Amino acid sequence: MKMPHRTSVRATRRLRLSRGAMMAGALLCFVYTRSTAAQTLALPLPSPTSSDVTNSNSTTTTDATWGKSTHTNAVPVEEDKRPPSSDYSTKSADILAVEAYNSTYMPLFQRALLPGPSGSLVSPQATTTLPIYDYMMFRVVDADMPWAKNSADMELSLWGAGTLVGSSNGQRTYDGDVSVAAVTQRYRLSYVKIGRQYVTEGAARFAHLDGVSAGVRSRLGFDVSGYAGWTVLPRWDNRPNYQHLGAAGDSLITSADQLPRSERSGNWMMGGRVGYTASRIGGIGLSIHEQREDHALGRRDAALDLHFFPGVAVDASGRALMDLDSRSLADAFLGVGFHPSRDWDIATEYRRIVPTLLMSRQSVLSVFAVDRFDEVGGELRYHVTPRILLFGGSFVEWLQGEGVGSRTRGGAKIYPDDAHRLLVQFSYTRVVEPENGYHGTRISVVYRLLNPVTLSAEQYTYFYDVAIRGMRTSSVQVATTSWRFQRQWEMMLGGSLFHSPYAALDAQAMLRLAYTYGSALGGEP
Amino acid sequence: MMRHLTLTIMLIVGALSAVFSGCQSEPPRFPHMAHLAAKCGGPGEHDCLTCSSCHGRMKESDINTPPWVSNCSQCHSNGVQLMNRSRKFARAKSERLDRILFPHDRHLIQKKIHGQCVVCHGGVVDPKATSVRSPPMSVCLDCHQQDFERGYCTPCHIRQELSRLVPQTFLRHDAAWLERHGIAAARQSPICGACHSATWCSDCHDQRRGLPIEQRHPDSIEREFKHVGDFLVRHPIEARSRPATCLRCHTSDSCDSCHINRGVSSLRLGAPNPHPPGWMSRDSGSPDFHGRVARRDPLSCMACHDHGPATNCIQCHRVGGTGGNPHPSGWRSSRSTHDAMCRYCHAN
Known part of the structure; x- marks a missing residue:
């Protein structure tokens, strides 16, 4: 991705003032969790043994194996303030979890920078805008069905956006879509999922489809899964981005209205995976993925994935993705993790990628190059004590035709006190690529001032090897204050200051209001 | 540049000072071995202890039930103090283990365990063991592998807490997890779904959802977002x-x-041409x-x-065009020339 600044006129090196006036957001989260009926444990039912005699105050146990007879007086004391075990017990519990949240953000800001002649940025008449974003999710997990208990899940996720005041040039004043709308039915070792969903299995990488996915696993360790459906296109049925064609001089098509309307039925995908897992040893899988764009070939890939965990101290995983159209290796990865103790994580990896083979076959650029890049490196994480975590990593990249690049990172997370009231985190990053690079530092502090009040502050600073628009540095300062004024309500006030090649000063503020009931299973907040 | 460097150094020094002034040594762990291996039963010696002498309540509960103060006070006058110190160590090591649902009574009668606590809890008598109280989940998977692979976690874990638990053995969310989670999801997506909703994926991966996740959660400093700081400026370098x-x-x-x-974007009328002469x-x-x-x-x-064949590339790079053959050495395709993409250049 190239930005216009690469060829911009130096005369505009100091940018005009970009002043984000204010960002205000509101987050409402509602999580409701309910427990009903009985959950069937995958464990044998208890059978009272004659060796256990229990009364309300004492337990007499004859441990036949150890040949000891003990008597323990069970006298509760005040120090034991944990809830009674019945709060957690699932002996007769069927857990049906229902989760929902809604979050609404209303950022108010003033956009002052726009593209100008010869790649420069200019400050035309400033436009004040007030967009609104809304995110909603509803999920039911482990619902009972007449034929199987705890076997059904449902998830619905929506988002919407609009511009209440001062829409920007070329932007829609409203937008929105369904991210997920799917129902899952599990039965023994199989499942079927219908609706709008994400598929990550095998060669699919990360696909979004309207359709069905299903899988079945045998007790011998074999598993088969598959999926098929129509590709999810942005904003219901428009072909991705075709309403945003480039400038007239940059395209054969001068008007988006002249484009043939994409047929929904011509964009579909299907795939499957066959795998085998050996308990506590590892597994291997073969998968295929075919994707069509307007009936023409978009992707046709095959993948091999494997993983081994011979012990808790070592694990290895790998994947090879082959583009069947060109019969070439598009992506190969091999990673080995070492965990010599609970306090150490060491990960090493090698990766080879041919970027153009990951592009759609309908991209004109996919026929222009077959260059690849290789990367090798590793990361580590070490808990010096339960309160001090060190982390770091380094990778070297060979970019075919360009040279060598590298990425290095190191830092620490520290909790100075037992109660973890204070977190101090700092890190250093060094990135080098053939045309530019940077040194980056980050310092973060989080302090739980009182039980309901939390303060945080962050400072980012970047030093560029080659000046961008005449500037060698940029910095970001962020601070937030959150106040849990009731058990389920939290309000956060945040602010940030940017100083970068694109903005001499960018100031923002954000207000967030959150309501949480129960505990979230995922997603926001 | 010097101003930023000075500010950064001052912040680092200040943070380090605050950190190391507040650091304390780790609390001591409970000396299980000393209690279990001490001389006992003889004249003038205390009663012999077994695991269930103090942990007898384990058999009655599905959750971790540590000994009560009275267990210590039977022999030690400062029982409350000793108990608090032991609990401090337990909290420092892992508080989450208190929330595992585990029916000891049903497991102790299993043939593999045969009533022996140390089959799973050998770490308590090993002074070098880092995991003291509970075995790694891999031990559980000796019998419950099928449950794990179909994402059936709630017999042991509390549903509402799953999203806050971090796997320690299989699917270990280790140093490289952020980079590798896609590889794991490619083979074990049902397990991911046990803790994470699909919406959780879209929060980061769905770029059409408006505000980036980093902007929605500026206070989540402990989460490792990819595009922190002024990523807008850095993204050409990263790319x-x-x-x-x-x-x-x-x-x-x-x-x-x-x-x-x-x-x-070049969408705008009269947009600048970013390319050099x-x-x-x-x-x-x-x-x-x-x-x-x-x-x-x-x-x-x-x-x-990237607008398919309908771009200016094909103006020159089609068969008979002035741009010549765009295919690099080694390029190949199994598609026929009747493919929609190919026909733009290979009409005949």
Whole structure:
């Protein structure tokens, strides 16, 4: 991705003032969790043994194996303030979890920078805008069905956006879509999922489809899964981005209205995976993925994935993705993790990628190059004590035709006190690529001032090897204050200051209001 | 630059001072071995202890039930103090273990365990063991592998807490997890779904959802977001450093959509041409010649020009055109020339 600044006129090196006036957001989260009926444990039912005699105050146990007879007086004391075990017990519990949240953000800001002649940025008449974003999710997990208990899940996720005041040039004043709308039915070792969903299995990488996915696993360790459906296109049925064609001089098509309307039925995908897992040893899988764009070939890939965990101290995983159209290796990865103790994580990896083979076959650029890049490196994480975590990593990249690049990172997370009231985190990053690079530092502090009040502050600073628009540095300062004024309500006030090649000063503020009931299973907040 | 460097150094020094002034040594662990191996039962000696002497309540409960103070006070006058110290160590090591649902009574009668606590809890008598109280989950999976692989976690874990638990053995969310989680999801997505909703994925991966996740959660400092700080300025550097990394989450339309949102897209009428002089010249040896860049970094071109065959590339690079053959050495395809893409250039 190239930005216009690469060829911009130096005369505009100091940018005009970009002043984000204010960002205000509101987050409402509602999580409701309910427990009903009985959950069937995958464990044998208890059978009272004659060796256990229990009364309300004492337990007499004859441990036949150890040949000891003990008597323990069970006298509760005040120090034991944990809830009674019945709060957690699932002996007769069927857990049906229902989760929902809604979050609404209303950022108010003033956009002052726009593209100008010869790649420069200019400050035309400033436009004040007030967009609104809304995110909603509803999920039911482990619902009972007449034929199987705890076997059904449902998830619905929506988002919407609009511009209440001062829409920007070329932007829609409203937008929105369904991210997920799917129902899952599990039965023994199989499942079927219908609706709008994400598929990550095998060669699919990360696909979004309207359709069905299903899988079945045998007790011998074999598993088969598959999926098929129509590709999810942005904003219901428009072909991705075709309403945003480039400038007239940059395209054969001068008007988006002249484009043939994409047929929904011509964009579909299907795939499957066959795998085998050996308990506590590892597994291997073969998968295929075919994707069509307007009936023409978009992707046709095959993948091999494997993983081994011979012990808790070592694990290895790998994947090879082959583009069947060109019969070439598009992506190969091999990673080995070492965990010599609970306090150490060491990960090493090698990766080879041919970027153009990951592009759609309908991209004109996919026929222009077959260059690849290789990367090798590793990361580590070490808990010096339960309160001090060190982390770091380094990778070297060979970019075919360009040279060598590298990425290095190191830092620490520290909790100075037992109660973890204070977190101090700092890190250093060094990135080098053939045309530019940077040194980056980050310092973060989080302090739980009182039980309901939390303060945080962050400072980012970047030093560029080659000046961008005449500037060698940029910095970001962020601070937030959150106040849990009731058990389920939290309000956060945040602010940030940017100083970068694109903005001499960018100031923002954000207000967030959150309501949480129960505990979230995922997603926001 | 010096001003930023000075400020950064001062902040680092200040943070380090605050940190190390507050650091204390780790609390001592409970001396299980001393209690279990001490001389006992004889004249003047205390009663012999077994695990159930203090942990007898385990058999009655599905959750971890540590001894009560009275267990210590039977022999030690400062029982309360000793108990608090022991609990402090337990909390420092892992508080989450208190929330495992585990029916000891049902497991102790299993043949593999045969009533022996140390089969699973051998770490309590090993002074070098880092996991003291509970075995790693891999021990559980000796019998419950099938449950694990179909994402059936709630017999042991509390449903509402799953999203806050971090796997310690299999699927260990280790140092490289952020980079590798896609590899794991490719083979074990049902397990991911046990803790994470699909919406959780879309929060980061769905670029069409408006506000980036980093902007929605500026206070989540402990979470490792990819695009922190002034990523807008750095993203050309990051993209060139690892050319295909962007494609893990982004497609060409997401590049262009973001450029439009930021007001730097060529969509605008009269938009600037970012290319240097000589970009379209016939001098293929020029460092600014577009062909060199297109071959070595086609993804940068993709950010603006990935509109299928209906782009200006084909004006010159079609069969009989002035641009010549665009296919590099080694390029091949199994598609027939009747494919929609091929027909734009190979009409005949």
